[in-house]
Amino acid sequence: MDAVSFLATSVRRERERAGLTLTELARRAGVAKSTLSQLESGVGNPSVETVWALSNVLGVPFSRLVDPTPVRVEVIRFGQGTTARSEHADYAATLLTAAPPGTRRDLYQLVAEPGPEKRSDPHLPGTVEHLVITQGRARVGPVDADVELGPGDYVSYPGDQPHVFIALEPDTRAVLISEHR
Structure with missing residues (x-):
């Protein structure tokens, strides 16, 4: 063109x-x-x-x-990508995309099993986490205000406070966007 x-x-x-x-x-x-x-x-x-x-x-x-900037398509197949596992829970977070320079968000795919909660310490001040359950059920959110979610449910909560992810069903999966302000 x-x-x-x-x-x-x-x-x-x-x-x-x-x-x-x-x-x-x-x-x-x-x-x-x-x-x-x-x-x-x-x-x-x-x-x-x-x-x-x-x-x-x-x-x-x-x-x-x-400026006709070319469209960039990036595919990460399930099971690929950089994965970090919890030491205290059956919980894994796979980074799907990091925030490029000038932006302030990271995107993760989460996989968790019932058992001990995945407790996260506060992130940087102003961090907000957005999470959608794609499979299974979980309790998610601030330690003192977590909510139960099922497939398709969305929650947003302050990531700069202690928060938890507790899988309630086997093979619970979610997509997490960590937004840094």
């Missing part, structure tokens, strides 16, 4: 994502509607000022409109 076609596709995609009509985007950006229409049709050659105005109104970086 050439640069003009990429820009046309990007502006249209971001305008629709923002829920704006062509007329409303043109008005907010201070751009003629005909200029925007031509741009989205792939026949315009907008100035850098026009693209900046559009990116500001759309609330996206300039680069999202002009």
Whole structure:
């Protein structure tokens, strides 16, 4: 896809994502509607000022409109990845993706068996954990406020306080996102 076609596709995609009509985007950006229409049709050659105005109104970086960053697909099959095991419980956490520079989250797949609780010490101040049970049942959350969850259930809790994960059924599985603020 050439640069003009990429820009046309990007502006249209971001305008629709923002829920704006062509007329409303043109008005907010201070751009003629005909200029925007031509741009989205792939026949315009907008100035850098026009693209900046559009990116500001759309609330996206300039680069999202002009830079065709290749899509990166990464697959980690079940049972692969870097796994850390608990010394005190039948609990394993496999890191699926670490937060790249500039972001603040890590994604884990958890597998646990009934038995001793997996107790975690507080993480960095401001850490929030988001967890979805994908199989089995577990008690999860702050030590003094854990909740029972089943398949599909979601919980969010402060990870900067002592917290637990207690599997209630064999082969309990979950996805955990640790968000660092």
